[in-house]
Amino acid sequence: RIWEEASSRLVLLDDPFSALDSSTARDVFQNLIAGPDALLRDCAVLLVTHASHILCDAAVDQILLLVDGQTQFLGSWSELRDFDAKDASTQRAVEFIKLSIQPETNGEAREHAPVVTDVPPKARADEHPLPHKRQTLMEAEQREYSTTSLRTWLLWFRRAGGVTFLSLQVLFLLVDRIAYVGVEYVLAKWTEAARAPVSVLGVPFPAQTDGPAAQTRWLRAYGLLILFSTLATFVRSEWAVTGGVRAARRVFRTMARAVLRAPTCYFETVPMGRVLNRFAYDMDVVDVRLTQGMSSLMISLGWYVTSLGVHAFILPWSLPVILFVSVLYWVLMLRYRKTGPDLQRLDALTRSPLQSMMAERLEGATSIRAFGQEEHFARRFLAAVDDNSAALLNFVSAQVWLGVRIEILGSLVVLVTSLLIVCCNHIFRLETGMAALVILWSANLTITLNFLVDTFSEAEACITAIERVDDMADLPRERPVATSDCSDVPPLPSGWPRSGALDLDAVSLRYRPGLPLALDGVSFSVPPGRRCGVVGRSGSGKSSLVAALFRLVEPETGTATLDGRDLGELGLEDVRGRGMAAIPQDPFLTGPTVRDCLDPLRKHGDAEVLEALGAV
Ligand SMILES: Nc1ncnc2c1ncn2[C@@H]1O[C@H](COP(=O)(O)OP(=O)(O)OP(=O)(O)O)[C@@H](O)[C@H]1O
Ligand SMILES: [Mg+2]
Incomplete structure (x- = not known):
C-alpha cells in the first residue's frame, strides 16, 4: 500500500x-x-x-x-x-x-x-493444487426472491404456539367481534326504541319514553356489553402479542445457539456485519414489527369477516358490491406483492454492508487517516448509504402506490351502499338504526380492507425477517459440547487430566476444504510435567497446533491424546474448559478492566487474580 x-x-x-x-x-x-x-x-x-x-x-x-x-x-x-x-x-x-x-x-x-x-512457495502450492474454480473467501449473502412461501407463515405460527395458539386466537377473535357488533347493535336498537318498545334478539326492551327506569335498563345492557367487549379485546390482543413474543424468543434462541456453536471457519467466510444485521435489524423486525403486523393481520381478518356478516345480516344486496371490491383489492395486492417484499429484502440486505463498513472503518481509522484516505472511504460509505436509501425509498413508494388505490376503492363501497339505502329503502324497509349500522359498516369495510391489505403487506414484508433469522438455524455445527452426548464414549474420570501427558499421532489439519494442509501428519509426545518448545517459521503451523488441540478446527486425520483420552472423541466443553489453557497469539480483551480480562467468567477471588498478576 x-x-x-x-x-x-x-x-x-x-x-x-x-x-x-x-x-x-x-x-x-x-x-x-x-x-x-x-x-x-x-x-x-x-x-x-x-x-x-x-x-x-x-x-x-x-x-x-x-x-x-x-x-x-x-x-x-x-x-x-x-x-x-x-x-x-x-x-x-x-x-x-x-x-x-x-x-x-x-x-x-x-x-x-x-x-x-527452502521449500519454495511454488512447490508447496503445487503439492496442493487448488481447484480451478476461483476461490472466494466470503460467501455471498443468500437472498430469497419474490413472495414469501407458505412455509414461512407456518413457521411463525409454529413458533408462536402451533395449533393451540391458533385455535384459541380464532376463538378470542370471534368473541371479541361478536361483543363489538353487539354493542353497536344494542345502540341501534336503543335508537329505534325512541317511542315504542323493541325486542333485542327476542328480549323485550322498553321505549325510551317509559321514564328513567327504561333508560337505566338500556344503559345497563349497553354498559355491560361495552365492559365485556373491552375485556374480549384485551384478551385477544394479549394472546396475539404473547404469541408474537414467544415466536421471536424462540427464533432468537435458535439463531443464537446456532451462531455460538458454529465452527470457526464460519466466521472467516461470513462478514461480521451480516451476522450483526441478523441479530440487530432482523431481530428488531421480528420482535416489534412482525409481532405487531401479525397481531394486526389477525385482527383485520376478524374485522373483514365481521363486516361481511353485518352486511349479510342487514343488507344482503350489498354483498355482491363488497365481494367485487374485495376481488379488486386482492388483484391490487397481488401486483404489490410482486415488488413490496423484495424491496423490503433489498432494504435489509443493503444495510449489512453499512454495518460491516462502519465496524471496519472504526477499527482501521488510524490507517485510513495515516494514508489520507478519509475521502475515498467516505465516498464508498456514502455510495452504500445511497444503495440502502434507494431500496428504502422504492419500498416506501410502492406502499404509497398501493395506499392511493385502496382509498379510491374504499370510497366506492360507501358510495354504493349509501345510494342503495337512500334510493331503494322502500324495497329493503330498514329501520333507521339498522340503516345507520349498515352505512357505518360499509365505511368500516373500507377501513377494514385498507387495514387488511396494509397489515397483510406489512406482515409479509416483516415475515421475510423471520425467514432470514430462521436460515441461521441451519448453520454448520461444531461437534457435541458434552462428552455425555458423544455416543460410546465412557465418561471422563473426575480430576482428568491429572498429569498432562500429551501424545500426537499423525495429526493433519485443513482450515477449509480446498485449502492445503496446515498440519501434515504431526506426531510427538510431551511427557507429564515437561516443557516443549515448538519452533518454526511464519506459517509453519505453530498456531494451527493449538487450533487442533482445542479443536477450533477439527483435525482431518490422526489423534491427539491427553492423559490417555483421545481429545477428538470428547465433548468440546471438556476439551476446551478442562485442564488445557492457552494464550492466543492475537490478544483480545474480554472486558473493560484488567480483572475482567484475567478472569472473564468471574470464577476466582480478587486475591487469586492479584497473585496471578504478581507471579508474572
Ligand atoms: N484461519 C485460517 N484459514 C486458512 N488458513 C489458515 C488460517 N490460519 C492459518 N492458516 C494457514 O495455515 C498455515 C499455518 O499457519 P499458522 O498460523 O499455524 O502458522 P504459525 O506457525 O502459527 O505462523 P506465525 O509464526 O506467523 O504465527 C499457513 O499456511 C496459514 O496460511
Ligand atoms: Mg501463529
Missing part, C-alpha cells in the same frame, strides 16, 4: 516485523528497504523496530536509540559499536543490540544456518 502511494517520500514504519520470525523479517527488510532493488529504495524511511537483528552498517544510515522515552543515542552503526553509555539501562540496550547483530555482521552464520524456506 505504501508503494502504491506514489507520492510518499517519507515512509513511517511502526514495527511491521513484530509478527515475523527473524529470517522472514530479514528477507522482508532487504526486499522492502535495504536491498539494491528494494521497493522503497528512493524513499526516506523511518523504521521503528525492536528487531535489532536486521540492522547492520549498510542497511540503515542512522540509529536512534530510545530508552524510557528519551534519546540516548543518535548516530551510525559504527558509532553505536563504539558507544559507551553512561547509565546501566542504556548500556544493557546497546549490548543487546550488538549481540543480536553479531551473527549477521560476520555474514557466515546466515549462510550456514539451516533455512526452512
Whole structure:
C-alpha cells in the first residue's frame, strides 16, 4: 500500500516485523528497504523496530536509540559499536543490540544456518493444487426472491404456539367481534326504541319514553356489553402479542445457539456485519414489527369477516358490491406483492454492508487517516448509504402506490351502499338504526380492507425477517459440547487430566476444504510435567497446533491424546474448559478492566487474580 502511494517520500514504519520470525523479517527488510532493488529504495524511511537483528552498517544510515522515552543515542552503526553509555539501562540496550547483530555482521552464520524456506512457495502450492474454480473467501449473502412461501407463515405460527395458539386466537377473535357488533347493535336498537318498545334478539326492551327506569335498563345492557367487549379485546390482543413474543424468543434462541456453536471457519467466510444485521435489524423486525403486523393481520381478518356478516345480516344486496371490491383489492395486492417484499429484502440486505463498513472503518481509522484516505472511504460509505436509501425509498413508494388505490376503492363501497339505502329503502324497509349500522359498516369495510391489505403487506414484508433469522438455524455445527452426548464414549474420570501427558499421532489439519494442509501428519509426545518448545517459521503451523488441540478446527486425520483420552472423541466443553489453557497469539480483551480480562467468567477471588498478576 505504501508503494502504491506514489507520492510518499517519507515512509513511517511502526514495527511491521513484530509478527515475523527473524529470517522472514530479514528477507522482508532487504526486499522492502535495504536491498539494491528494494521497493522503497528512493524513499526516506523511518523504521521503528525492536528487531535489532536486521540492522547492520549498510542497511540503515542512522540509529536512534530510545530508552524510557528519551534519546540516548543518535548516530551510525559504527558509532553505536563504539558507544559507551553512561547509565546501566542504556548500556544493557546497546549490548543487546550488538549481540543480536553479531551473527549477521560476520555474514557466515546466515549462510550456514539451516533455512526452512527452502521449500519454495511454488512447490508447496503445487503439492496442493487448488481447484480451478476461483476461490472466494466470503460467501455471498443468500437472498430469497419474490413472495414469501407458505412455509414461512407456518413457521411463525409454529413458533408462536402451533395449533393451540391458533385455535384459541380464532376463538378470542370471534368473541371479541361478536361483543363489538353487539354493542353497536344494542345502540341501534336503543335508537329505534325512541317511542315504542323493541325486542333485542327476542328480549323485550322498553321505549325510551317509559321514564328513567327504561333508560337505566338500556344503559345497563349497553354498559355491560361495552365492559365485556373491552375485556374480549384485551384478551385477544394479549394472546396475539404473547404469541408474537414467544415466536421471536424462540427464533432468537435458535439463531443464537446456532451462531455460538458454529465452527470457526464460519466466521472467516461470513462478514461480521451480516451476522450483526441478523441479530440487530432482523431481530428488531421480528420482535416489534412482525409481532405487531401479525397481531394486526389477525385482527383485520376478524374485522373483514365481521363486516361481511353485518352486511349479510342487514343488507344482503350489498354483498355482491363488497365481494367485487374485495376481488379488486386482492388483484391490487397481488401486483404489490410482486415488488413490496423484495424491496423490503433489498432494504435489509443493503444495510449489512453499512454495518460491516462502519465496524471496519472504526477499527482501521488510524490507517485510513495515516494514508489520507478519509475521502475515498467516505465516498464508498456514502455510495452504500445511497444503495440502502434507494431500496428504502422504492419500498416506501410502492406502499404509497398501493395506499392511493385502496382509498379510491374504499370510497366506492360507501358510495354504493349509501345510494342503495337512500334510493331503494322502500324495497329493503330498514329501520333507521339498522340503516345507520349498515352505512357505518360499509365505511368500516373500507377501513377494514385498507387495514387488511396494509397489515397483510406489512406482515409479509416483516415475515421475510423471520425467514432470514430462521436460515441461521441451519448453520454448520461444531461437534457435541458434552462428552455425555458423544455416543460410546465412557465418561471422563473426575480430576482428568491429572498429569498432562500429551501424545500426537499423525495429526493433519485443513482450515477449509480446498485449502492445503496446515498440519501434515504431526506426531510427538510431551511427557507429564515437561516443557516443549515448538519452533518454526511464519506459517509453519505453530498456531494451527493449538487450533487442533482445542479443536477450533477439527483435525482431518490422526489423534491427539491427553492423559490417555483421545481429545477428538470428547465433548468440546471438556476439551476446551478442562485442564488445557492457552494464550492466543492475537490478544483480545474480554472486558473493560484488567480483572475482567484475567478472569472473564468471574470464577476466582480478587486475591487469586492479584497473585496471578504478581507471579508474572
Ligand atoms: N484461519 C485460517 N484459514 C486458512 N488458513 C489458515 C488460517 N490460519 C492459518 N492458516 C494457514 O495455515 C498455515 C499455518 O499457519 P499458522 O498460523 O499455524 O502458522 P504459525 O506457525 O502459527 O505462523 P506465525 O509464526 O506467523 O504465527 C499457513 O499456511 C496459514 O496460511
Ligand atoms: Mg501463529
